Each structure stands twice: as C-alpha cells, then as structure tokens.
Amino acid sequence: MTTTPTLVKLLFKSWMRSKVSLFFGFLFPVMLLLVFGSIFGGPSPPNYTLYVRNLDVDQHGTPGVLSEAFVRALNGSVFEVRLLKPGDPTPRGTGFAAVRVLTIPRGFTDNLLNTTMLNRIDVTTDTITSIIRMAGERIPEQTRDQIEASMEGLQTFKRFIVAEGVQITLEGSPDDRLLQPIEGIINVIASKFELGLLNASSAIEIRTVHAQVRQLRSVDYYLPGYIAAFIMTNGLIGVSSLVSDMHRRGVIKLLASTPVSKATWITSLIVVQTLASLLLTAVMVAVGWLVFRIVAIPDLYSLAVILLGTLAFTGFGVLIGGTVKEAEAVTALGNSISFPMMFLSGAFWPLELMPGFLQAAARYMPLYYFHVALRETLVAGSPETALFPALLVAALAVVGVTSAVLMTKWRDF
Amino acid sequence: MGSTAIVVEDLTKRYGDLVAVDRVSFTVDEGEVFALLGPNGAGKTTTVEMLECLRTPTSGNAYLKGFSIRDPSSVREIKRLIGVLPQEFNAVDNLTVHENVELAAAAKGAKNVREVLEQLGLWELRKRTFSKLSGGLKRRVGIAMALVGDPEIVFLDEPTTGLDPEARRETWLYVKQLKKSGVTVVITTHYMEEAERLSDRVAIIVRGRIAVMGEVRRLVVEYGGKTKLVFEELDGRAESLLRERGYELEVAPDGRTVVKVERHQEIYEVLSALRSLSLDVYPEIRQAGLEEVFLRVIGSRLSERGELV
Structure with a gap:
C-alpha cells in the first residue's frame, strides 16, 4: 500500500x-x-425597446403618411417599437427596464413635406446658379434670361410654402446610460429618412468586416x-x-x-x-x-x-x-x-x-x-x-x- | 513481565508559568497495561502526547524501546512502534469503517486492515459509513485505527469517555484482548473502575505530578484501608462481643453498624461469632478499592466527569 x-x-x-x-x-x-x-x-444583440407616441394623426386617428413611414423606419432598425396612442400616459419603468418615449408632433407629415419642398427648391436654384456660373458665356443670352425667369418663379412659389421646423421629442431617465446612444441612432435614422425624401443618397457608407480578434x-x-x-x-x-x-x-x-x-x-x-x-x-x-x-x-x-x-x-x-x-x-x-x-x-x-x-x-x-x-x-x-x-x-x-x-x-x- | 518498554525520566512540560507535567518518572514493562489515572487537566494527555512525539518536553526525557523522544533521528522509529487513540477521537464521518482503518494503515504503511477488523469484530460492518455507527462502535473503529500495523506499544487516551456503560465494558474487553496478545498498553482515564479492572499498574496523577504509583492491589492494601462489614442492625450483645474480640466498630451516618476487618479470614470469624449468639445476619461487604486510595492520597473524590470533588 x-x-x-x-x-x-x-x-x-x-x-x-x-x-x-x-x-x-x-x-x-x-x-x-x-x-x-x-x-x-x-448571443443575440440587445434589442432596445422604444415607445413611440405619434400625435401626427387626423380626426379619425389615422397617422400621417410620413410619420407612419418614419415609425416603420425606426422599427426596422435596432429598436423594438411599441406604439402609444396620443392620450396614453407614459409607461412606468419596472426593474432595470428603462422607458424611452419618442413623441412625433402633430403636423409632422405636412411640415416635413413642406420643408422637403423648400429644401428641394433651394437645392435646385443653388444647382442651376452654380451651373450658369461655371458655364459662363457658353450659355446663350436668351437661354440665360429664360432660366433666370424660371428661377424667379420658383422663388415666388417658395414664398407661398409655410414650413415650420419639425421637432421630435425623446424622453428618458437621466440615469439611463443608453439614452444618449439611442438619441444618436434616432438622429441617423431621421437623417437617412430626410435624404430619402430628397431622393438623395449618402456619400458615406459603412462597411462592416469581422476582425480576427474575437469579442467575448x-x-x-x-x-x-x-x-x-x-x-x-x-x-x-x-x-x-x-x-x-x-x-x-x-x-x-x-x-x-x-x-x-x-x-x-x-x-x-x-x-x-x-x-x-x-x-x-x-x-x-x-x-x-x-x-x-x-x-x-x-x-x-x-x-x-x-x-x-x-x-x-x-x-x-x-x-x-x-x-x-x-x-x-x-x-x-x-x-x-x-x-x-x-x-x-x-x-x-x-x-x-x-x-x-x-x-x-x-x-x-x-x-x-x-x-x-x-x-x-x-x-x-x-x-x-x-x-x-x-x-x-x-x-x-x-x-x-x-x-x-x-x-x-x-x-x- | 519481560524487559522495559517505556522509561520516563523527569518529564516536564511548561506553558509559560503553567507547569502541565512536573518531573514525571515511571517505567512500563513490555506487555504491561499501565494506567495514568487522574482528574481532567492533571497532565495525563500531555504526558502521553510527549511519549507519542506529539509534544516537545520542556525538560526530562523518555525512551520507548530504547529510542529517545528527544532525539529527532529516533522519532520516526518511535512512530513505527506505537499505535495511538487520541482523546475524543472521531474518525472521518463520510468514510466507511474499512476506509477509515485503511487511512490509518496507509499512514503506517501497514497491510493488516482485514486482520484488525476481524479481531475487533468489525469485518461485517466494514462497509458501514462511520457517521452511522453507535458511540461504542465508533470508539472500536478508533481502536482499530490505533492497532493497525501491529504496534508494540499502544496509547489509549481516555478510550471510554463519553460512552454508555455497556459500550464502556465492551471497550474494556478489547483492551483485555490486547493485554493477552502481549502488547504494551498505556491508558489514561478518570474512571477508577477502568483503571482498576484493566491495569497492572496505575499512576495517580494530580496537578502534573504523580502522587502515587504501583500495582493496583498493592496500592489498595497500602492506602485503601480496612474492609468494611455493614450491618443493618446489631444488638448490644453482638456489639459487646465483637468489641471484646478486638474489632473496630462505628455507626454509619445512615444508622447502620460498620465493623472493620483487615483480612478476609476475619469476615468469617465475625460472622461465626454472631452466629454463636444465634444471630443470622448478612452484612454488605465493602472492599477498599482505588477510590479509597485516591481519597486517602489526594483527599478528594473523582466525579464521573473527571472533576475533583
């Protein structure tokens, strides 16, 4: 032994x-x-919950076209959107689940549409002005007069468009450490949404590649x-x-x-x-x-x-x-x-x-x-x-x- | 008895100002059962633990089969010679009887686990978990752990403390078996009856010192006093007759009459004298024992729990 x-x-x-x-x-x-x-x-990425209160509705409660589209854009991102009716109170937080509420104001669709039209007019007139300046004497006198007359017409039309700024509100706890990143994500979505309305596309694209170093x-x-x-x-x-x-x-x-x-x-x-x-x-x-x-x-x-x-x-x-x-x-x-x-x-x-x-x-x-x-x-x-x-x-x-x-x-x- | 197994010379152990063992000396012959009898805290365990090489003496020395406990090169040899049942020993709860004895055997490099288990009547219980055994069986497993490896000298430190009377008597049987097999046994106890029944020689130790030491019978004869015949009732005629014949009489606190005799022959002589008066009486015979020796030498009694009273 x-x-x-x-x-x-x-x-x-x-x-x-x-x-x-x-x-x-x-x-x-x-x-x-x-x-x-x-x-x-x-293993799944975090799916942030976002309450959305859409006040951009008509007298029957039907949401405006653009506010509805904006909500769809949010829902298609990292957010899990939960809709609140206009009169619903802000939900109470339970445990560690933070409550974030995004309020889309009344008149969102009209104001966004009008702002987009103003933007398009500005883009159009700026573009034509630049072209005339660059082309110089190569544009005949008569043609130039006609273009300037059209641009004045556009400026006249612009004066008839009433557009107020669109302000959406994000409400959340000051202790919520994710509130700021969430505001950034919403900003990106809003910008892309606006670019889409202008029929433009972003020149900067992000390409994600997987590095060799593994994130635990x-x-x-x-x-x-x-x-x-x-x-x-x-x-x-x-x-x-x-x-x-x-x-x-x-x-x-x-x-x-x-x-x-x-x-x-x-x-x-x-x-x-x-x-x-x-x-x-x-x-x-x-x-x-x-x-x-x-x-x-x-x-x-x-x-x-x-x-x-x-x-x-x-x-x-x-x-x-x-x-x-x-x-x-x-x-x-x-x-x-x-x-x-x-x-x-x-x-x-x-x-x-x-x-x-x-x-x-x-x-x-x-x-x-x-x-x-x-x-x-x-x-x-x-x-x-x-x-x-x-x-x-x-x-x-x-x-x-x-x-x-x-x-x-x-x-x- | 053969040659000397243990020689203890002026063994002393101090803890600061406290002298736990004070110049203790004794010898134990091979095959002898030697008891250290004394109250709790008398220094019994400290003395045997110095002999087991578990405590370092402050001064003095002891030799086991000629090996000095103070010589570091002898310690391993001494540990090969001895088997130890520590005080209040309890083996490992969740190991079986066999595994616990195997643990001790592994430590001693021994192979006779089965033999020891059979010797102590534990073979049938070998697969039983230690925690499920009765108090008496647990102590028997402890003795088996001490005996495995065929030690020449066995130290049993308070082997029956905490056991019920039946388990205590059962343990005594195994100690007697040990004596028959020729093993030298050193036992510490505060039970008079245990020391009296098991040991060839006893040392009464109090406050670290051996007060008296010797063969049990010799100590009883020397210090135990006379045998007492206790009578329920004796009339004046009987008392006069016994006094005339030179017997010492006294009245016990409970009113009974006590006649003291020195030799066993005198018991018959007293009864014969009383019968000559047509008195057919049967006294209670109280023989002196270690308890009387202890009382006479120390001046106190030992309680069941080992306290001086």
Whole structure:
C-alpha cells in the first residue's frame, strides 16, 4: 500500500461524498453559469425597446403618411417599437427596464413635406446658379434670361410654402446610460429618412468586416471567472474547513503519531484539490459547450494556470485550517477572504462595469490575476497576455504552499 | 513481565508559568497495561502526547524501546512502534469503517486492515459509513485505527469517555484482548473502575505530578484501608462481643453498624461469632478499592466527569 495514493484516494472519496463540497464545488458554479449565462450571456444583440407616441394623426386617428413611414423606419432598425396612442400616459419603468418615449408632433407629415419642398427648391436654384456660373458665356443670352425667369418663379412659389421646423421629442431617465446612444441612432435614422425624401443618397457608407480578434460574449467571460472563483473557494473555504474538522476529530493527531510526514499530508490535500479543480473545469466546459456553445478546450497553458491557482488557494486553505483553532473562526475567515474577492475581483462580471476605485481595488486581489490568466488561456487562447498574471499566480502558489508547509503543525498542536 | 518498554525520566512540560507535567518518572514493562489515572487537566494527555512525539518536553526525557523522544533521528522509529487513540477521537464521518482503518494503515504503511477488523469484530460492518455507527462502535473503529500495523506499544487516551456503560465494558474487553496478545498498553482515564479492572499498574496523577504509583492491589492494601462489614442492625450483645474480640466498630451516618476487618479470614470469624449468639445476619461487604486510595492520597473524590470533588 503506497501512502500518498491511498491518502489521495480516501480524501477524494471523502470530498466527493460531502454534500457541501459537491454543492459548492460543482453544482453551485454550474447553476451560476446557467442562470447568469442565460440572463446576460445570450448571443443575440440587445434589442432596445422604444415607445413611440405619434400625435401626427387626423380626426379619425389615422397617422400621417410620413410619420407612419418614419415609425416603420425606426422599427426596422435596432429598436423594438411599441406604439402609444396620443392620450396614453407614459409607461412606468419596472426593474432595470428603462422607458424611452419618442413623441412625433402633430403636423409632422405636412411640415416635413413642406420643408422637403423648400429644401428641394433651394437645392435646385443653388444647382442651376452654380451651373450658369461655371458655364459662363457658353450659355446663350436668351437661354440665360429664360432660366433666370424660371428661377424667379420658383422663388415666388417658395414664398407661398409655410414650413415650420419639425421637432421630435425623446424622453428618458437621466440615469439611463443608453439614452444618449439611442438619441444618436434616432438622429441617423431621421437623417437617412430626410435624404430619402430628397431622393438623395449618402456619400458615406459603412462597411462592416469581422476582425480576427474575437469579442467575448458575457457567457465567455463568466466561464473562466466562475471556474477560478470556485477553485479559490474550494481551497480557502473547503480545504480550511476539512483540515479544521480533521483537527477537531483527532484524525490529524492520529496521522501525526504515525511515520507519515507533514509534507505527504499536504501533498495529498493538494492532489485531491487538483483533481477537484480539473473535474470542476471539465464539468463547466462541458456545460458551457452544451448550453452556450462556448468553445473552450483546456490546453497545457490553461491547465498550468489551473494547477497554479489550485496550489495557491489550497496552500492558504491548509494554512488557515491548520493555524486557526476554532472551527467557526476558520469558516468565518475563509468566507471573509473569499466573498469580497468573488464579487470585487471581476470574476463574476467585467471590471468595466464597476466604479473606478473598485476597478483599482480589484488589481490587489489574487483572484483577479487567476481569472484573467485563465480567461486569456482558456477562452481567448492568448498565452502571451496570460503570462504576467500567471506569473503572479505562480508567485502566490509558492507563498501559499511554503506558508502551509512551514506553519502547519505536526506536533505541539 | 519481560524487559522495559517505556522509561520516563523527569518529564516536564511548561506553558509559560503553567507547569502541565512536573518531573514525571515511571517505567512500563513490555506487555504491561499501565494506567495514568487522574482528574481532567492533571497532565495525563500531555504526558502521553510527549511519549507519542506529539509534544516537545520542556525538560526530562523518555525512551520507548530504547529510542529517545528527544532525539529527532529516533522519532520516526518511535512512530513505527506505537499505535495511538487520541482523546475524543472521531474518525472521518463520510468514510466507511474499512476506509477509515485503511487511512490509518496507509499512514503506517501497514497491510493488516482485514486482520484488525476481524479481531475487533468489525469485518461485517466494514462497509458501514462511520457517521452511522453507535458511540461504542465508533470508539472500536478508533481502536482499530490505533492497532493497525501491529504496534508494540499502544496509547489509549481516555478510550471510554463519553460512552454508555455497556459500550464502556465492551471497550474494556478489547483492551483485555490486547493485554493477552502481549502488547504494551498505556491508558489514561478518570474512571477508577477502568483503571482498576484493566491495569497492572496505575499512576495517580494530580496537578502534573504523580502522587502515587504501583500495582493496583498493592496500592489498595497500602492506602485503601480496612474492609468494611455493614450491618443493618446489631444488638448490644453482638456489639459487646465483637468489641471484646478486638474489632473496630462505628455507626454509619445512615444508622447502620460498620465493623472493620483487615483480612478476609476475619469476615468469617465475625460472622461465626454472631452466629454463636444465634444471630443470622448478612452484612454488605465493602472492599477498599482505588477510590479509597485516591481519597486517602489526594483527599478528594473523582466525579464521573473527571472533576475533583
């Protein structure tokens, strides 16, 4: 019977039979991935809801031709248009769903039509004036007189056209961070609409090409974040509780009274945690592929990062479990270190969503470098950018394991 | 008894100003069951843990089969020799009986898991999860974990504390089996009856010091006092006769008459004298034991929970 493999086998069995370990080590991260991945990580682009109140209607409620066409143009863009009748109140926002209301004023069709006619006259007279100037003496005198007479006729007609400016109103919350981009999108749609009325086309066109660098979806972000976070909690909370429980039961005292060394004991714990980490990674990658089609096949780089993270956090878990006397204090300490890191290090959501001071604070947390290194290797396939964070995790692993070996007592408990 | 298995010389353990073990010395022969009897906090566990190389002595030394506990190069050898049941031991809850003993066997590099399980009547229960066992069975698994690897010296630290009387007696049976198999056993306890029934020799330890030590029978003879014959009722004639014949009489607080004798033969002589007066009486015979020794030497009794009262 070889000592270390048997210890590993028995400790791993014990770990797998513990309901708490199974839940927090495997089920909980899978649940988080499924829930947050489904809510925030879907592949479809955001479809913004826009309420439109069209006041440009006749006495029968029939909308004007141009306002109706404008609403169609809006609906064909990124917006999901919801029509409000002229007398309907502004809807109330629920939860995080922002309410934006676009009001099309009364007389929109007439005013837009008249403005378009004025614009066309201006464009026509400007164009002809320019042509006459450029052509010069090549236009016969008589022809020139006739053209000028026609242009005066157009100017006379223009004076009979009454056109007021068209002002549509966009209403939204000042806290809505998307209100400004939405105003920009509506501006573009309105400009194109006006160009269409002038029978003109834009000279500037946008051509979209897909770059080689892939933009990660939210769910791609979550996957390595959750794996890293739960490898950390397995070490800091799971291992520390296990070691503390073994102390309380006298099992460590019994082991210490045998020829087995402290190093063998710690090595066994680390091997068990490495197996648990690999299993967690396999389960998460499989669920990610099956449900969200995340392609993240662990390579040597990502496996190395997983090993380093496991070493680091298992080391600290052994340290806490072996040095803190009371079981409640061990749990409290493990939780108080793990939870702030889980939520503030950017493992659960991108750092860019957090205020600046929290983003700065995250860079002091070991978990930040672990999940960044894992994301770069596992999802982005970029070991070069993972090098610096991975080196920091490696340094942490050295500190964690060394502290565990030095501080774990094998006598004088 | 054969040669000496354990030699303890002036072993001392201090924690700051507190002297937990104060110049304790004793020897334990091979195959002997030696009990350290004393109240909670007397220094019993500290003493055995120093012998198990789990605590570093402040001064003094001890030798197990000639290996010094203070010599770092001997520690591994000592750990090969010993089996330990720590105080308040509880094996791993979600491992089976077999797996728990296998855990201890792996640590000791031993292979006799099945043999030990059979020896302790646990083979049939080997697949049972530890958490589902009764208190007595749990303790038996602990003893199995101590015994796996065929240790020459076994330390049982309060092996029956917290067990019900039946489980306690069951545990005693396994300790007696150990004695028969020739293993040297050091047991710590605060139960008088346990020390009396199991040990060849006992050391009464109080406040870190051994107050008295020796074979149980010898201690009882030396410190236990006379055997008491307690009679429900004795008339004046009977009391006069016994006094005339030189017996010491006293009245117990409950009103019963107590006659003290030194030798067992005297019990028959007293009863014979009373029968000569046509008194057919049957006294309660109270023999002295470790409890009397403890009371005489320490001046206090030990409660069931191990407190001095």
